[in-house]
Amino acid sequence: MVQTRFLIAAVTLLACTATASAQMLPPPARPAAPKAPSPRAASCHNGASFDRFLADVKQQAVAAGVSQRTIAEASPYLVYDQGIVNRDRGQRVFGQLFTEFAGRMAAPYRMQNGQQHIKRYAAAFARAEKEYGVPPAVIAAFWGLESDFGANMGNLPTLKSLVSLAYDCRRSEMFVGETIAALKIIDRGDLHPDEMIGSWAGELGQTQFLPVHYVNYAVDYDGDGRRDLLRSPADVIGSP
Numbered sequence: 001m002v003q004t005r006f007l008i009a010a011v012t013l014l015a016c017t018a019t020a021s022a023q024m025l026p027p028p029a030r031p032a033a034p035k036a037p038s039p040r041a042a043s044c045h046n047g048a049s050f051d052r053f054l055a056d057v058k059q060q061a062v063a064a065g066v067s068q069r070t071i072a073e074a075s076p077y078l079v080y081d082q083g084i085v086n087r088d089r090g091q092r093v094f095g096q097l098f099t100e101f102a103g104r105m106a107a108p109y110r111m112q113n114g115q116q117h118i119k120r121y122a123a124a125f126a127r128a129e130k131e132y133g134v135p136p137a138v139i140a141a142f143w144g145l146e147s148d149f150g151a152n153m154g155n156l157p158t159l160k161s162l163v164s165l166a167y168d169c170r171r172s173e174m175f176v177g178e179t180i181a182a183l184k185i186i187d188r189g190d191l192h193p194d195e196m197i198g199s200w201a202g203e204l205g206q207t208q209f210l211p212v213h214y215v216n217y218a219v220d221y222d223g224d225g226r227r228d229l230l231r232s233p234a235d236v237i238g239s240p
Helices: 002-024 039-043 050-063 068-077 082-089 098-105 108-120 122-132 136-147 158-167 172-187 211-217 233-238
Strands: none
Touching: 050 068, 050 158, 050 172, 068 158, 068 172, 082 158, 108 122, 108 136, 122 136, 122 233, 136 233, 158 172, 172 211
16 A cells, blocks of 8 residues: 555656656757856846846855855856856756556655655654645655665866856746755855765755755755755655
């Protein structure tokens, strides 16, 4: 019964995720070749270079309450990487049939791991269900689909990904906001800049939250004073 609920939750989440992502992203394009900031990117920022653009983002972050100390700590990681932009423009996942995508993602081993995690962290799951009304199978489905329960969280510096996508023209305003949110995560002591390692798209932690979602929804469920979605299973369970 638990396995069946997990499968239903996983397939439902896949359907919702695929639909929302397809609406958010334009059709994939062939990756661009240059390694330096492209003229196309500069054109949507009134011709500003990346350095000028970044200075403006830092000013916006300070205006939003981020401390100068955090700006200084994060600055070495706020660098442009054309490779990140190329990956964003060249996604192929939306060319798959949903049945193919679902069959690969809602795999038997994920359902087995989901059952094991529900049993292992039964107290945290029970607390989350009582407080939020969300069944364990739904939370476990998110957890398993997003990172295989923390096994695959990504290996790229989050700040570099965010600021590169912010400088690109496609969703600049969105990723400026995500960059500022990432700085707020550092500022409130949840993560250090060098701990912010995640997907190329800037998602963080075992449930792959973008920073705005991390700021708004991450919960210190284990009571250690930090909202740590990278290492704390309790915080992960209490946050979706």
